[in-house]
Amino acid sequence: MTGALLAQYREMLRIRRFEERCAELYSAERIRGFVHLYIGEEAVAVGVIGQLVQDDAMVTTYRDHGHALARGMDMAAVMSEMFGRVEGVSRGRGGSMHLFSAEHRFYGGNGIVGGGLPLAVGLGLADHLQGRERVTACFFGEGAMAEGEFHESINLAALWQLPVLFVCENNLYAMGTALARSESETDLALKAAAYEVPAWSCDGMDVEAVSHAAQRAVALVRDSGGPVFLEARTYRFRAHSMYDPDRYRDKAEIELWRTRDPLRIAADRLLDRGEATDEDLRDIDTEVTEEVDASVAAAEAAAWEDVDHLTRFVMSEGVPT
Amino acid sequence: MTAPTSVRPTTYREAIREAMREAMRRDDRVFLMGEDVGRYGGGFGVSLGLLEEFGEDRVRDTPLSESGFVGAGIGAALGGMRPIVEIMTVNFSLLALDQILNTAATLLHMSGGQFNVPLVIRMTTGGGRQLAAQHSHSLEGYYAHIPGLRVLAPATIEDAYGMLEPALADPDPVVIFEHGSLYNEKGTLPDPPTAVPLEGAAVRRAGTDVTLVTSGGCLGRCLDAADDLAGSGISAEVIDLRSLRPIDDDTVGASVSRTHRAIVVDEGWRSVGMSAEVAARIAERCFYDLDAPVGRVAAVEVPIPYPRHLEAAALPSAERIAAAARKAVLGDG
Numbered sequence: 001m002t003g004a005l006l007a008q009y010r011e012m013l014r015i016r017r018f019e020e021r022c023a024e025l026y027s028a029e030r031i032r033g034f035v036h037l038y039i040g041e042e043a044v045a046v047g048v049i050g051q052l053v054q055d056d057a058m059v060t061t062y063r064d065h066g067h068a069l070a071r072g073m074d075m076a077a078v079m080s081e082m083f084g085r086v087e088g089v090s091r092g093r094g095g096s097m098h099l100f101s102a103e104h105r106f107y108g109g110n111g112i113v114g115g116g117l118p119l120a121v122g123l124g125l126a127d128h129l130q131g132r133e134r135v136t137a138c139f140f141g142e143g144a145m146a147e148g149e150f151h152e153s154i155n156l157a158a159l160w161q162l163p164v165l166f167v168c169e170n171n172l173y174a175m176g177t178a179l180a181r182s183e184s185e186t187d188l189a190l191k192a193a194a195y196e197v198p199a200w201s202c203d204g205m206d207v208e209a210v211s212h213a214a215q216r217a218v219a220l221v222r223d224s225g226g227p228v229f230l231e232a233r234t235y236r237f238r239a240h241s242m243y244d245p246d247r248y249r250d251k252a253e254i255e256l257w258r259t260r261d262p263l264r265i266a267a268d269r270l271l272d273r274g275e276a277t278d279e280d281l282r283d284i285d286t287e288v289t290e291e292v293d294a295s296v297a298a299a300e301a302a303a304w305e306d307v308d309h310l311t312r313f314v315m316s317e318g319v320p321t
Numbered sequence: 322m323t324a325p326t327s328v329r330p331t332t333y334r335e336a337i338r339e340a341m342r343e344a345m346r347r348d349d350r351v352f353l354m355g356e357d358v359g360r361y362g363g364g365f366g367v368s369l370g371l372l373e374e375f376g377e378d379r380v381r382d383t384p385l386s387e388s389g390f391v392g393a394g395i396g397a398a399l400g401g402m403r404p405i406v407e408i409m410t411v412n413f414s415l416l417a418l419d420q421i422l423n424t425a426a427t428l429l430h431m432s433g434g435q436f437n438v439p440l441v442i443r444m445t446t447g448g449g450r451q452l453a454a455q456h457s458h459s460l461e462g463y464y465a466h467i468p469g470l471r472v473l474a475p476a477t478i479e480d481a482y483g484m485l486e487p488a489l490a491d492p493d494p495v496v497i498f499e500h501g502s503l504y505n506e507k508g509t510l511p512d513p514p515t516a517v518p519l520e521g522a523a524v525r526r527a528g529t530d531v532t533l534v535t536s537g538g539c540l541g542r543c544l545d546a547a548d549d550l551a552g553s554g555i556s557a558e559v560i561d562l563r564s565l566r567p568i569d570d571d572t573v574g575a576s577v578s579r580t581h582r583a584i585v586v587d588e589g590w591r592s593v594g595m596s597a598e599v600a601a602r603i604a605e606r607c608f609y610d611l612d613a614p615v616g617r618v619a620a621v622e623v624p625i626p627y628p629r630h631l632e633a634a635a636l637p638s639a640e641r642i643a644a645a646a647r648k649a650v651l652g653d654g
């Protein structure tokens with residue numbers, strides 16, 4: 001499929017440039033709160049979400065910028081959310097960790113580790129009960145697999161045969177805790193398979209590898225109506241959050257993973273195959289940077305929520321009492 | 322007690338770390354466990370350096386498994402250890418609430434007095450850092466509701482340091498709330514440190530016209546409000562509850578009976594929370610001494626929003642506290 005990799009490259013670059021700007025804006029105190037960057041992991045969101053159709057649903061974590069952008073949420077609206085403005089995807093109330101979009105069936109960035117998993121099972125249950133052939137993709141880190149909510153959720157999904165794609169983004173660290181220090185079984189697909197769920201892993205730094213694995217996984221969920229577990233082996237190049245001094249990783253390890261930068265792998269392949277020239281890639285970068293610039297300008301110009309509206313959305317509006 | 326010979330500069334964060342270090346040096350049964358307490362140094366940096374000193378056995382990083390490791394803390398306490406379990410924030414503690422309520426707090430009673438649980442749980446609480454609706458709440462009231470627990474809210478460096486030792490000596494479970502905005506607070510500790518009691522509220526500022534009753538992260542805001550009120554000739558007494566369970570009714574009651582007015586200040590939501598409890602106790606005890614209705618300044622009933630202006634509007638501020646006190650003293654007009 002000529003052109004597919006180029007489109008994926010562009011998507012990954014959009015996430016990368018967006019987040020690099022977010023980091024700058026955080027340092028400039030334009031963006032506050034906890035901000036968790038996805039830099040290094042872009043191939044996972046782009047590779048998996050590319051296999052979903054509009055009707056499918058998504059649930060994710062606080063590390064959600066990449067998922068939102070890959071899902072097609074408007075960059076200016078996402079940036080406005082980072083700024084806490086009313087034009088943001090969650091009216092500014094959620095910020096970085098809590099991006100939502102009903103239009104995209106994007107059921108949010110959940111800040112409680114493991115918190116999104118039961119929700120995904122429920123979305124799958126609703127589809128199952130209503131005879132709809134839709135997939136719910138649920139993203140979570142490997143750290144979440146130690147939580148009871150992971151085990152309870154995957155068991156339910158398998159037991160009731162619900163159409164949920166469990167996507168574990170294994171970046172090897174849960175904050176400062178390395179995989180081997182949090183899991184007795186570090187082969188995560190094997191662990192998931194204990195629940196009688198088809199499970200496999202893929203190279204999360206290679207967007208084509210992720211796409212192939214996810215295509216198979218999504219097709220299986222759609223055909224069987226039951227769950228599949230996909231582990232993407234990846235790495236975050238930045239600290240856990242902007243707040244994290246990153247004292248627990250070896251700098252050499254980070255550098256080693258940087259040689260497997262998903263953007264670099266994709267770019268090299270595009271050039272090798274003659275699907276793009278250096279100039280094409282530079283042009284894409286220019287366009288993407290312009291889009292990021294425009295998103296910041298839109299966010300700067302966006303309005304603040306009126307303080308009088310503080311208590312809106314605590315309960316549904318327009319309900320007769 | 323020897324008189325303090327000197328003072329040493331420290332922070333709220335370092336004071337807790339120092340207290341844990343001394344507890345672990347003093348007593349082999351004491352160990353620390355929680356998410357990222359070791360390699361990372363604690364989600365808020367409280368335990369930084371302890372792993373290096375005490376090793377992985379006694380500074381145990383846990384997987385993300387709040388119910389599991391809090392429950393394991395209960396078991397270890399039953400088995401003769403003196404665990405300090407750190408939960409990163411109170412929002413995440415809800416995953417362990419079952420273990421805390423249904424096991425830690427009830428075991429002594431259910432077993433007819435046979436099994437006590439000498440466990441200390443520390444957790445961060447509070448908002449004000451733009452962390453939005455899953456990282457900002459003050460749920461102290463949930464825990465203060467539970468018979469079988471002792472619940473502490475150190476608001477000062479001395480309490481942050483001093484409460485740990487008696488908490489570890491307590492035969493029953495103790496929950497300690499550390500407000501996230503206090504960790505960087507600078508101050509001093511007497512050297513050698515003086516012991517602090519676990520129970521008993523403290524009068525942090527004496528006054529005659531109105532009593533501000535508060536705890537934890539709101540103490541500073543109440544003291545600021547008292548400064549402001551002093552400027553307009555109103556003398557506010559500020560009481561730091563220190564212990565949220567049990568509550569020291571005597572200190573609060575004696576103060577309100579003198580000032581005849583009370584404002585209860587709490588960062589938790591207003592309904593059915595700490596402020597409701599304290600206000601009810603004042604009404605029960607001081608009704609005939611009151612010259613104004615008991616006032617409350619609490620969090621607005623909304624999940625805490627991300628933008629600074631909305632978060633500020635949702636949380637108690639020195640301005641809101643001072644305004645409530647003025648209203649109590651001067652009346653509505």
Ligand SMILES: Cc1ncc(C[n+]2csc(CCOP(=O)(O)OP(=O)(O)O)c2C)c(N)n1
Nearest residue numbers: 063111112113141142143144173174175413
């Ligand atoms: C229930 C709960 N416990 C603790 C935390 C604090 N915390 C936030 S992210 C995180 C690490 C999660 O790691 P992982 O699931 O691997 O995802 P990653 O951040 O690596 O993407 C921790 C401990 C939380 N948000 N929720």
